Amino acid sequence: MENTRFYVDLDRQTLRQTDKPDNEISFINQMQDMGDHYMLAWDDATKNAAANPENGELLTIPPLSVLDPEGMSEKYGMSVSEMAGKSDFEIIVDQDAIAARRNGILPQIDMAGEKFIIDLRLQELRHAEYFFPVISLKSLDLxxxxxxxxxxxEPIMKQVVQLDPKLTEFPDGVIKIKIPNELGMDPVGAARIYGMAERDLLRRHPIQKELKAEVIPLSETQVPRLIQQNREQLQREHEQITRRMKPVKRPGF
Structure with a gap:
């Protein structure tokens, strides 16, 4: 652009100056999306978007699907021919998924084999088939x-549980789960609740088709260390009690 070279960064949806990688221009925040191209108010002094668009030189930037068709095809699972005629927004954001969400269909997430409906308005996850049990998002740790x-x-009870801080054995059937935050679970709902621009948010956080909680075995958490500490503490307490109960040797007369 104007004798300055930039890399196309699909993951960040930015242009990065080749000899100054910290200098980035965002397709989302600093350009105007016209569908089949972008408009950028260029500041030649900073090699970036002009602070005041009225003072910048207007440049026409091709869409990401033209700048890096192979990369876009691989990233979003769409052939180059299928991308033809589509805007970047239509490629990045699943149009069927967003239409369903706008029609009131709430997203779902797989929780250890069970489907739960994500309801950000009520801050809860509801079992998709029985609508009970309900998991409050407030009961989860960020x-x-x-x-x-x-x-x-606890997958059988389908409930979040609190571990006994004094446990000395692994609790039966308990696992650790990890799920996306509100932006990852339901970007449309998050945009409405927090007053964010839906289109820009969806560019950064497209609707995920198959949401699934990551299952983490307790052996890969802090639980083994806690169990070891509790066992060591019990051993110390047992030794103290044994010493107190040991008869005192009396002198003979």
Missing amino acids: TDDGWHYEAFY
């Missing part, structure tokens, strides 16, 4: 990076 929820889960 991960440190903020992108997922996780909790200990």
